[in-house]
Structure formats: C-alpha cells, structure tokens
Amino acid sequence: MSAPALARTERVETGAEVVPETGGRSDLxxxxxxxxxxxxxxxTFPGIVANDGVDLDVMPGEIHALLGENGAGKSTLMNVLTGIYRQDAGRIILDGYARDLSSPQAAIAAGIGMVHQHFKLVPAFTVAENVHLGWEETPWRASASVLEARTRALAERFSLKVRPDARVGDLSAGEQQRVEILRVLARAARILILDEPTAVLTPQEAQDLFRALRAFRANGNAVIFISHKLDEVIAIADRISVLRGGRKIATREAAGATERGLAALMVGHEITLRKVRPRRPGLPVSPEPVVAMEGISALDDRGLPALHDISLRLHGGEILGIAGVAGNGQRELSQVVTGMRPITAGVIRIDGRLAKPGDAAGFAGRGIGHIPEDRLRAGLAPSLSITDNAVLREYGGPPVGGFGLFRPWAAGRLARAIAAAAEVAVPSFEMPARNLSGGNQQRLVARRETRIAERVLVAAYPSRGLDVGAIETLLALIARLRDEGKAVLLFSEELSELIELSDRIAVLFNGRIMGTLPTAEADVETLGLMMGGQRQDRSGRAP
Incomplete structure (x- = not known):
C-alpha cells in the first residue's frame, strides 16, 4: 500500500505557526x-494529562533534543508522532502537509522511525531475523546466511557491533539496544526518534552512533533525540526543547546551553549536578566479607561459558563498582550474586555460610536485594497492578501476608508508602505497571528492592533512563545504604558514576575480572584499558 493511501494529507500554509521557534538551520x-x-x-489518560497543547517544530537537517523529567510527557508525545497513540487534540504536519498518522504503519510509511526505550524485538528470533522482520527490502526466500550477511554489512555501515546469528532473547540489554538502533537506521527513515539511545552504549559506541546521526542529518533528515544525559545532548543537538508537566517550557539553541541551565528548566528550580558523595570519615568496613565468591564460572542462556573463575569479596560499608562494556558477563554476574543463575564451578558464601546457587528466594531471604538490568523483563510483572508489583517481594510475611493469608488493604497501604518514598505519582494503583513511564518504573523497583536489602544491594545500571533529579536521589540512596553498613555491588556503564560512588572498582572483560582498583587510584584511561582486556590489580585486598 502506498504512503498516500496510508496517511491522509492536507496542505497547510507555511506561516508563523510552522516557523521554528528559535534558531534552526540557517542555510535553509x-x-x-x-x-x-x-x-x-x-x-490524556484516566487521571493524567500527559501532553497539554504541545507545539514542536523540527527542521530538515536538524538534531532536535527533547528533555524533561520522568513523566513529563516525552514518550507520550513521540508515541503520538509514531501512530501508537491518537492525539485528543492538535495536528501533525509533515513537509507542510497535515497528516493523519492513525497507526504505526502509517507513521513508518510517512518516513518516521523510532527506537523505543523498551525494546520492540522478538526474543525468539535471531538478530538478523529481527532486523529484516517486516522490512520491504527483505529478500524473498532468503536463507539465514543471506540475512546474516546483510545484517553484518549494515552493522559495519552504521558502526554498531552485533552478532547476526545470536538469538535476541540471549542478548544483554546493551546488545539488544544496538539491534533496535540498527533495525531503524536500516530502514532509512527521514525522521528518526531515539529514546535514551546511549543508555547502554560505551562512550566509544556512543561516538560511533553520533557519527551515524550526523551523517543522517547531513542528508536533510531529522533526528529527535530523547536523553537524560545533558552533556551528550549539548554535544549532539542543534536545538533543545524542554517539557515539564506535559507542557513545552522552552526551545533553546544547543550552542551556549549549559547542563545547569537545562536541568533548571526541566525541574523548575536550580539543581546541583553530580554531587560527589565521599565516604563519611571513620565509616567502618566490615573485616569479613558479606558476600565472598571464589572461582565462580557460569553459562549464559545459550549454554555457552559466560563467567570464568570469578573471585570477588564484597564487604559491608563499601560500594564495589563493576565496569565493563555491555555483554561481557555483567548480566550473568548480577544474576549469580542474587541467586538467579546456577553456577558450574566455585562457591558463594553469604556472611560466611555457603549459599545455594540458583535459589533466588533463598538469597533474598538472606537480605540480598536486586535492581535488575532490565526492569520490565526481570524487575516487574508488567500486566499486574502497581500494587502487586510494589509488594511483590513481601507477599510471604507481615503486614501483607503470612500463614496462607493475603491482606489487600495492607498491600495497598504498603504500595502507597513505597510509591511515595520513590516519588512516583500514581493515578491508580490498580493500573498495570507497564503504564508507568520507564523512569517511574525504575524508581519503584529501586525503592522496593532497598527494603529487602538488609545485607546487600545488587544494583545493575540503576540510573538508566532516569532524569537528573531522580539520578541524584537514587545515587544518594545508594550512598546512604553504604553509610548504614550495607554492601552494594554497583554495575554501571557510566565510568564517572562508578568513580564518584565506588570504594573499589572491578573490571569485567569476556567474563573475567581484569583487576580491582581502589577508586582513589582509578581513572578513565586506566579503566578503559582494562575494559579492553588489559589486566591490572592494585586493590590491596583479595579481589
């Protein structure tokens, strides 16, 4: 079906209403x-005005960043543009023509592509199959080897490292994100929407992506770039628009913008960014490890070796950071430490007592909380209510349950308390958890898990997808857990975050520990070399 048949058009006169608000391409x-x-x-949704009379202009050859706190309406606005939602009022104009984008198919036909924050991939299919699924350029009767060769060529063209023959369900979140980006770039959309595209990319991978986006822009296309990383927004964008409470607050030139100024526009007041949280003077570290892993090896979901002879000791009153490029064993290690994944060799001790690998309930019962890498797949039951998800870890005991009983009124009260502590505004606690914004889902999971982390919190990329204010709140919470004498195992792709928070940093490469450094001796260059496979260890303590 042709594009005109998919999307009804109406010519709109160009005038003041469609002229960019400020700046834009000067050579047009x-x-x-x-x-x-x-x-x-x-x-609007029941009880929520997600977007309130929003105007937004994006010029040809422009990268336009969209900022806002979690729940500000960014994803909803883009879901309207991509035909997932139908607006209650207002209109969409493409190239001066009003368009009725009544479905995602109509948006794709109109040249709009989006990489969502929550992946839209088929887990049972390979990378190559996902890239070619529903694409009109997919060859008829193509063999798996042909699709994989085409995918490999696309990956090289866009500088995105993927494994064409890998099953998507076996990939880490970072690897899946690369597949999503590749799938949309391959379709040569004229308007490319990226929702937190670098959240799971290394700095080098992010730079590769930025080069691809600049080349895309140079051909007269446009990019709408949603990110909470203010430094990269300023680096990549031409103009920046800010949403707050469902309304557009301002549009600014990226040239001359500052992180502090953008953060103030987002939250409505001045905010201190990246506040260093050093250890409190005299804060003790437990002499014996809370968790000790010795010679741990484990397989990934495909049955292939993922972890090799891992030995780590995590002490109470410290944060041990784990650095590494996505896909080097972080997911498997976080699952081993929380009892979710069995091991093939080695032993794990919690407070000196042997633990049974693969017994997630047993690990939780011994005081280990877990903020998982993928909040939707591993942290939430998306179809269940917010109440059910908030109390998910406390069904078996008072006040919610125990002795075969379940107390709905107690569950509701506890859920409201957790949501309030997490600063998540919930219009209805009976609505599915999937209806919350990604950032609010993350905050809810984080608060729920810190309640059961009596001894250890395993935090896998906890600030992923959060706005600047929420990141500050969450990092302060992690630092407070350390100060209370609890142990924290922190996974992050942000080296600055690890250096800011951690007491020691261990680096993973191909499922092996390259070394463990005291944070005082760590720097980005040294950690980067270790992330590339160079061994080094100056921990002063058994790794």
Missing part, C-alpha cells in the same frame, strides 16, 4: 517548512 531557503511540526498536541 526562507519559508522552508519544518520537516515535522506538532501543533497543540493534547493527550
């Missing part, structure tokens, strides 16, 4: 309409 002929103009977009 006068009167050039925006590639996309959203005018007066309003979208």
């Amino acid at each position: 002929p006068p009167g050039t309409p925006p590639l996309v103009a959203l005018q007066g977009i309003t979208k």
Whole structure:
C-alpha cells in the first residue's frame, strides 16, 4: 500500500505557526517548512494529562533534543508522532502537509522511525531475523546466511557491533539496544526518534552512533533525540526543547546551553549536578566479607561459558563498582550474586555460610536485594497492578501476608508508602505497571528492592533512563545504604558514576575480572584499558 493511501494529507500554509521557534538551520531557503511540526498536541489518560497543547517544530537537517523529567510527557508525545497513540487534540504536519498518522504503519510509511526505550524485538528470533522482520527490502526466500550477511554489512555501515546469528532473547540489554538502533537506521527513515539511545552504549559506541546521526542529518533528515544525559545532548543537538508537566517550557539553541541551565528548566528550580558523595570519615568496613565468591564460572542462556573463575569479596560499608562494556558477563554476574543463575564451578558464601546457587528466594531471604538490568523483563510483572508489583517481594510475611493469608488493604497501604518514598505519582494503583513511564518504573523497583536489602544491594545500571533529579536521589540512596553498613555491588556503564560512588572498582572483560582498583587510584584511561582486556590489580585486598 502506498504512503498516500496510508496517511491522509492536507496542505497547510507555511506561516508563523510552522516557523521554528528559535534558531534552526540557517542555510535553509526562507519559508522552508519544518520537516515535522506538532501543533497543540493534547493527550490524556484516566487521571493524567500527559501532553497539554504541545507545539514542536523540527527542521530538515536538524538534531532536535527533547528533555524533561520522568513523566513529563516525552514518550507520550513521540508515541503520538509514531501512530501508537491518537492525539485528543492538535495536528501533525509533515513537509507542510497535515497528516493523519492513525497507526504505526502509517507513521513508518510517512518516513518516521523510532527506537523505543523498551525494546520492540522478538526474543525468539535471531538478530538478523529481527532486523529484516517486516522490512520491504527483505529478500524473498532468503536463507539465514543471506540475512546474516546483510545484517553484518549494515552493522559495519552504521558502526554498531552485533552478532547476526545470536538469538535476541540471549542478548544483554546493551546488545539488544544496538539491534533496535540498527533495525531503524536500516530502514532509512527521514525522521528518526531515539529514546535514551546511549543508555547502554560505551562512550566509544556512543561516538560511533553520533557519527551515524550526523551523517543522517547531513542528508536533510531529522533526528529527535530523547536523553537524560545533558552533556551528550549539548554535544549532539542543534536545538533543545524542554517539557515539564506535559507542557513545552522552552526551545533553546544547543550552542551556549549549559547542563545547569537545562536541568533548571526541566525541574523548575536550580539543581546541583553530580554531587560527589565521599565516604563519611571513620565509616567502618566490615573485616569479613558479606558476600565472598571464589572461582565462580557460569553459562549464559545459550549454554555457552559466560563467567570464568570469578573471585570477588564484597564487604559491608563499601560500594564495589563493576565496569565493563555491555555483554561481557555483567548480566550473568548480577544474576549469580542474587541467586538467579546456577553456577558450574566455585562457591558463594553469604556472611560466611555457603549459599545455594540458583535459589533466588533463598538469597533474598538472606537480605540480598536486586535492581535488575532490565526492569520490565526481570524487575516487574508488567500486566499486574502497581500494587502487586510494589509488594511483590513481601507477599510471604507481615503486614501483607503470612500463614496462607493475603491482606489487600495492607498491600495497598504498603504500595502507597513505597510509591511515595520513590516519588512516583500514581493515578491508580490498580493500573498495570507497564503504564508507568520507564523512569517511574525504575524508581519503584529501586525503592522496593532497598527494603529487602538488609545485607546487600545488587544494583545493575540503576540510573538508566532516569532524569537528573531522580539520578541524584537514587545515587544518594545508594550512598546512604553504604553509610548504614550495607554492601552494594554497583554495575554501571557510566565510568564517572562508578568513580564518584565506588570504594573499589572491578573490571569485567569476556567474563573475567581484569583487576580491582581502589577508586582513589582509578581513572578513565586506566579503566578503559582494562575494559579492553588489559589486566591490572592494585586493590590491596583479595579481589
């Protein structure tokens, strides 16, 4: 079906209403309409006004960043543009024509592609099959080897490292994100929407992506770039628009913008960014490890070796950071430490007592909480209510349950308390957890898990997808757990975050520990070399 048949069009005169608010491409002929103009977009849900009369213009050849706190309406606005939601009021204009994007298919036909924060991949299919699924350029009767060769060529073209023959369900979150980006870039959309695209990329991979986006922009296309990383927004964007409470607050030139100024626009007041949280003077570290892993080896979901002879000791009153490029064993290690994954060799001790690997309930019962890498797949039951998800870890005991009983009123009260502590605004605790924004889902999971982390918190990329204010709150919570004498195992792709928070940093490469450094002796260059496979250890303590 042709694009005109999929999307009803109506010519709109170019005038003041479709001229960019500030700046934009200076080399465009006068009167050039925006590639996309959203005018007066309003979208409501029961009890929530997600978008309230939002105007947004994106010019040809522009990278336009979209900022806002979690729940500010960014994802909803983009879901309207991509045909997932239908706006209650307002109109969408592409190349000066009003378009009725009534479905995702209509949006794709109109040249709009989006990489979502929550992946839209088929876990049972290979990378190559996902890239080619539903693509009109997919060859008929193509063999697996042909699809894999085409995918490999696309990956090289866009500088995105993927394994074409790997099953998507076996990939880490970082690897899946690369597949999503590759799938959309391959379709040559004219308007590319990226929702937190670098959340699981290394700095080098992010730079490769930025080069691809600049080449995409140079051909007259447009990018809408949603990110909470203010430094990279300033580096990649031409203009920046800020949403707050469902309304557009401002549009600014990226040139001359500052992180502090953008953060203030997002939250409505001045905010201190990246506050260092050093150890409190005299804070003791437990002489004996709370968790001791000795010679741990484990397989991944495909039955292939993922961890090799891992030995780590985690002490109370310290944060042990884990650095490494995505896909080097982080997911498997976090699952071993929380009892979710069996091991093939080695032993684990909690407070000096042997633990049974693969017994997640037993590990939780011994005071180990877990903020998982993928909140939707491993941290939440998306179809269950927010109440059910908030109390998920406390069904078996008072006040919610125990002795075969379940107390709904107690569950509701506890869920409201957890949501309030997490600063998550919930219009209805009976609505499915999937209806929360990604950042609010993360905050809810984090608060729930810290309640059961009486001895250890395993935090896998806890700030992923959070806005600047929420990141500050969460990192302060992690530092407070350490100060209370609890042990924290912190996984992060942000080296600055690890250096800021950790007492020691261990580096994973190909499922092996390259070394453990005291944070005082760690720097980005040294850690980067270790992430590439160079061994080094100056921990002063058994790794």
